[in-house]
Each structure stands twice: as structure tokens, then as C-alpha cells.
Amino acid sequence: MKILTFDTEEWYIEKYLNGGRKEKYRRYDELLDWILNTLDKNNIQATFFCVGQLAVEFPEVVKRISDNGQEVGCHSNRHLWINKMSKPEFAEDTRIAVQEIENLIGxxxxxxxxxxxxxxxDNDWAFEVLVENGIEYDCSVFPASRDxxxxxxxxxxxxxxxxxGDYTLKELPICPARLMGKVVPFSGGGYFRLVPLWLQRQLLNRMDYVMFYFHINDLIEQNSKFMTKQEFEKYFKEPGTLKNRVTRYMKTNIGKGGALNKLDVLLENYLFCxxxxAAELIDWNKQPLIEL
Ligand SMILES: [Zn+2]
Structure with missing residues (x-):
């Protein structure tokens, strides 16, 4: 089973953090069109996790995704990180996001x-909040260390x-592969761009479950800029040391040129859902139970 997901916030981030450049919106619109057309052509349904405020500020984007028969999921309200929120803050954030998206797409x-x-x-209470807000499937677990x-x-x-506690939720985590003793989450982000196509294919052929995770930005050839200390700290709420900034820059830029082609080949050659x-196909009685 190969699951295809796109985290979708670019228009909103551009408007509130990067100055709302028209050419960027245009580029995102083009990429979304390409993705939707390619999915349509290959008869593939994907999940687009959208930020709640995208439904408010750029409703046409979220509508286009939904009207194309793709699943719209939730990617928080304003793309703020949950490990920087309190439980009540996250509850409010999720409530608004789900409501805005549902109101728009019906x-x-x-x-x-x-x-x-x-x-x-440290914030596994988030699962309780998700269930309370009607979420049935969570795809937030990255079962390895990460920056x-x-x-x-x-x-x-x-x-x-x-x-x-009293809540049960279905989790569809990221599935890192082990390559030469290292844990490599090859199916999205910077790792998708780094792992060559022949190796992607080999991994896909040997794994029963793969969760692909993309941001539209991951697929753009244009490089994102090197952040100043102030910009980094404002966005990531982490020390903007040179090391942190260089790591981030490398991760967001390496291998972008080939990502779209690679995705194109995979969509033509494999079945995705x-x-x-996926949740309908899985026999949940046979899956592991994780008690937190
Ligand atoms: Zn995101």
C-alpha cells in the first residue's frame, strides 16, 4: 500500500511570512494544477493536508483540491508547531481549522x-485533542529522531x-527505511530528493506500506533563500546559529530540480491511494496497538 499525501500551506506562508509575492502564488497555482492533472490522468487519489487559514484566505485553492475529488485533511490552522503549544491552544487551533475547512468544502x-x-x-495529549475534534486518522508520527x-x-x-487515555485513534506513520544502518525517511521532503529513482523503486518494491509526504515547495526547482538569524528564530523559534541555518538551507534546497520528474515517474508506474x-483497506484488528 502506497499512500500519497501533500501538506498544503504555501500560499498562506507566502502571504504572512514572505511578503505575498504574486509570482510565487502563480508558481504554486501552476504546481497544484500539475499535481491535480497528473493525479487525474493516472486515476490516483491523494490526501492534501491543508492549513485551516488557507480555506479562509485562499478558498479557491482548497476548493479546487476538493472539487477534483481529492481528500482534504487538516494540517493545523496556521502551521504553528504543536510542540510549541499548550493543550488548550492546540484544541482551539484544531477546532478552528477543522471548522473552516469543513464549512468550505461541505x-x-x-x-x-x-x-x-x-x-x-512530550505532547502526546495531542491525540486526545484530535479525537475530540472528529479526526479519525492521524499521519503526524515520524518514528525517528529529527531536527x-x-x-x-x-x-x-x-x-x-x-x-x-479513553481515546483510540488510527495512526498512519511515516515509514523510514534502513539503509546501511541508517534510518532514512526516503518517501518525502529532502530525502525524497536525495534518494535516486532506482533506489526509490527498490525500496517501494520491498516495502508493504509506504507513506509519501510532500510539500509543494519540495518540488520547486527555485531555491529558497538562506535565512538571517532573526528570520530563522522568528520562524522556527529555535536558536538561529550558523549550523542550524546551514542545515536548514541544505535540507530545503538539495536535489530540487529532479523531484518533479521523479514524482511523475512514480505516479505513472505505481498504484497510490x-x-x-488506505484506512478502509487496512484490517485494523491485525495492526499493532500502541498504548501511550
Ligand atoms: Zn507543512
Missing amino acids: KKVRSFRAPAFSIGK FGGFPQFTSSVPSLVRK NVEQ
Whole structure:
């Protein structure tokens, strides 16, 4: 089972953090068109995790996704990281986001992904909040260490039932592969761009469950700029040391040129499904139960 997901916030981030450049909106519109057309051509349904405020500020983007028959999930309200929020803040954030998206598309939002995989051991109360807001499927667990976010204590990298207090949620985590002793989340972000196509294929052929995760920005050839200390700290709420900034720059820029082609080849050659479809196909009685 290969699940295809896109985290969708670019228009909103451009407007509020990067100055609202018209050419950027145009580029994002073009890329979204390309993605939607390619999915249509290959008869693939994907999940687009949208930020709630995208439904308010750029409703035409979210509508276009939904009207194309793609699943719209929730990617928080304003793309703020959950490990920087209190439980009541996250509850309010999620309530607004789900409501805005549902009002716009006229459908229930069932799937969620946290910005930057920011649900971990210290804020696993987030699962309770998600269930209380009608979320059935979560895709926020990155079961390995990561610069920001990540949940290395989560012992499963296959679909699992998560039990937290009285609540149970279906989790579809990222599935890192082991390559030469290293954990490599090859199916999205910078790693997707770095891992060559022949190796992507090999991994796909040998794994039963793969969760692909893209941001539209991951697929753009144009490089994102090197952040100043102030910009970094404002955005990431982490020390903007030279090391942190260089790491971030490398991760967001390396290998962008080939990403779109690589995705194109995979979409033509493999069957993908969205989160809702995957959740229907999985026999949850046979999946691991993770008690938090
Ligand atoms: Zn995101």
C-alpha cells in the first residue's frame, strides 16, 4: 500500500511570512494544477493536508483540491508547531481549522497531519485533542529522531492503533527505511530528493506500506533563500546559529530540480491511494496497538 499525501500551506506562508509575492502564488497555482492533472490522468487519489487559514484566505485553492475529488485533511490552522503549544491552544487551533475547512468544502475532515511532525512523547495529549475534534486518522508520527519534531519512542512504522487515555485513534506513520544502518525517511521532503529513482523503486518494491509526504515547495526547482538569524528564530523559534541555518538551507534546497520528474515517474508506474482509502483497506484488528 502506497499512500500519497501533500501538506498544503504555501500560499498562506507566502502571504504572512514572505511578503505575498504574486509570482510565487502563480508558481504554486501552476504546481497544484500539475499535481491535480497528473493525479487525474493516472486515476490516483491523494490526501492534501491543508492549513485551516488557507480555506479562509485562499478558498479557491482548497476548493479546487476538493472539487477534483481529492481528500482534504487538516494540517493545523496556521502551521504553528504543536510542540510549541499548550493543550488548550492546540484544541482551539484544531477546532478552528477543522471548522473552516469543513464549512468550505461541505465534507467532514477525517485526516490530520501536524506541521513538521510536531507530535512527540512530550505532547502526546495531542491525540486526545484530535479525537475530540472528529479526526479519525492521524499521519503526524515520524518514528525517528529529527531536527524538529519526531517521535523516536514510537515503536511502530506501520499503521497502528494509538490508545491515549479513553481515546483510540488510527495512526498512519511515516515509514523510514534502513539503509546501511541508517534510518532514512526516503518517501518525502529532502530525502525524497536525495534518494535516486532506482533506489526509490527498490525500496517501494520491498516495502508493504509506504507513506509519501510532500510539500509543494519540495518540488520547486527555485531555491529558497538562506535565512538571517532573526528570520530563522522568528520562524522556527529555535536558536538561529550558523549550523542550524546551514542545515536548514541544505535540507530545503538539495536535489530540487529532479523531484518533479521523479514524482511523475512514480505516479505513472505505481498504484497510490489516499489516507481514507488506505484506512478502509487496512484490517485494523491485525495492526499493532500502541498504548501511550
Ligand atoms: Zn507543512
